[in-house]
Amino acid sequence: QVQLVESGGGLVQAGGSLRLSCAASGLTFSSYAMAWFRQAPGKEREFVAATKWTSSITYYADSVKGRFTISRDNAKKMVFLQMNSLKPEDTAIYYCAVMRYNSGSVYYKNNYDNWGQGTQVTVSS
Numbered sequence: 001q002v003q004l005v006e007s008g009g010g011l012v013q014a015g016g017s018l019r020l021s022c023a024a025s026g027l028t029f030s031s032y033a034m035a036w037f038r039q040a041p042g043k044e045r046e047f048v049a050a051t052k053w054t055s056s057i058t059y060y061a062d063s064v065k066g067r068f069t070i071s072r073d074n075a076k077k078m079v080f081l082q083m084n085s086l087k088p089e090d091t092a093i094y095y096c097a098v099m100r101y102n103s104g105s106v107y108y109k110n111n112y113d114n115w116g117q118g119t120q121v122t123v124s125s
């Protein structure tokens with residue numbers, strides 16, 4: 001059974017940094033991609049960043065490009081999201097997700113098979 005556990009969220013002032021971690025268990029090594037999404041109150045869950053397990057290709061939402069960096073540790077089956085220059089509009093619950101097979105675009109949340117429980121990120125102004 002696949003389990004994803006996020007950690008690293010918290011309260012930070014605007015301009016600050018946080019590093020989120022996602023530990024995956026129960027995954028086969030052939031899982032296709034992992035991603036971070038976020039959901040603010042009253043809004044749809046939106047794509048933040050993604051990485052494919054077997055390549056160095058990364059993908060970012062325009063709103064976080066240049067500020068956030070997604071990385072992974074294949075051996076430990078962990079994915080990280082380094083978030084710098086945080087803004088109040090980054091406040092949301094951040095979710096880790098895995099696409100176990102090539103189901104389509106990494107930007108589309110319905111293509112992901114498993115989700116973590118989320119970690120709250122709050123950026124104060």
